[in-house]
Amino acid sequence: LQIAMQIKFSLPVTVLLISSTGWGLTWLPLHYFESAGLGGPQLIFIAFTSAVMFLLPVMARQFSHWKKGLHLLLMIAVFGGIANLSFQSALYYGDVVRVMILFYLLPIWSVLGGRIFLGEEIDALRMVTLAAAISGGFLILGGLQLLTRSPDMIDLIAILSGFAFAMNNLVFRAAQSIPVISKVTAMFIGVTIFIGLFLAFDGNAVDMSSPEVTVLAVLYGVGWLTLITFGTQWGVTHLDAGRASIIIVMELVVAVISSVIILNQPLSTTEMAGALLVIIAALLEGAREEKIEDDNKLAQEA
Numbered sequence: 118l119q120i121a122m123q124i125k126f127s128l129p130v131t132v133l134l135i136s137s138t139g140w141g142l143t144w145l146p147l148h149y150f151e152s153a154g155l156g157g158p159q160l161i162f163i164a165f166t167s168a169v170m171f172l173l174p175v176m177a178r179q180f181s182h183w184k185k186g187l188h189l190l191l192m193i194a195v196f197g198g199i200a201n202l203s204f205q206s207a208l209y210y211g212d213v214v215r216v217m218i219l220f221y222l223l224p225i226w227s228v229l230g231g232r233i234f235l236g237e238e239i240d241a242l243r244m245v246t247l248a249a250a251i252s253g254g255f256l257i258l259g260g261l262q263l264l265t266r267s268p269d270m271i272d273l274i275a276i277l278s279g280f281a282f283a284m285n286n287l288v289f290r291a292a293q294s295i296p297v298i299s300k301v302t303a304m305f306i307g308v309t310i311f312i313g314l315f316l317a318f319d320g321n322a323v324d325m326s327s328p329e330v331t332v333l334a335v336l337y338g339v340g341w342l343t344l345i346t347f348g349t350q351w352g353v354t355h356l357d358a359g360r361a362s363i364i365i366v367m368e369l370v371v372a373v374i375s376s377v378i379i380l381n382q383p384l385s386t387t388e389m390a391g392a393l394l395v396i397i398a399a400l401l402e403g404a405r406e407e408k409i410e411d412d413n414k415l416a417q418e419a
Contacts, residue, residue: 133352133364139345141371144213153330157209164338165308171339176302183299189292190303196285198307203278211271217372218254219275249398250366256391286353297351370395
């Protein structure tokens with residue numbers, strides 16, 4: 118307890134942990150919209166289109182900051198669009214815990230990508246926390262039982278979302294001169310374009326919901342998704358890609374614990390051990406010394 122009280126998190130780590138908690142609870146509104154009869158593609162389109170309309174004026178005012186980095190915004194739109202669309206779809210149609218586990222293979226992609234593209238160091242502590250995070254996720258999913266079940270389409274979509282999100286985070290880190298809001302807007306534009314094309318070519322996808330549910334879907338996009346995405350990406354921008362990806366794994370613990378409590382699902386000893394490993398990895402990475410920028414400078418930029 119005394120050691121825990123001495124841990125001090127920097128501003129980016131704190132914001133990232135809070136945002137990760139929000140992502141870990143995302144399955145709750147998705148569960149509600151499913152029960153209310155709003156289909157997954159329609160929900161994604163309404164939520165992200167609303168968020169784009171809300172953020173686009175801000176992005177337009179920041180044109181001078183990103184006009185020379187349009188190629189980076191295009192990459193963010195592609196990777197971020199695929200990541201968000203895949204993640205939302207997998208959570209909507211799949212098992213919450215399994216989807217979150219497979220999504221959180223992302224520390225592997227982030228650490229390797231950070232090393233290859235950004236030259237980030239992989240020190241001993243990073244290797245330990247990465248191993249703990251991956252081992253924890255493996256245990257939460259059932260350990261060796263995972264090998265007895267072949268992956269299905271939802272599994273592949275969940276893995277794709279994690280890979281695309283890791284690549285998106287690397288581009289975010291590389292595009293330091295572009296404001297975070299503009300980069301988040303580009304992500305949401307990518308989602309809107311991809312899901313819009315799907316709806317345009319899928320004649321069976323149109324499913325009108327009640328006005329009340331539609332309003333809630335708009336609020337979900339403008340409020341929930343915008344805030345947690347901004348918080349996550351702001352934190353990612355100011356942290357090593359590998360470190361950020363391991364801290365983000367806290368989403369997994371939140372998702373598992375909340376689904377156990379709310380859905381009254383028992384958590385086995387193996388799953389509890391896995392959750393503990395993930396928490397330890399996140400705490401170790403969260404409390405290590407900053408290498409990028411000090412808190413005062415980050416506070417001014419916020």
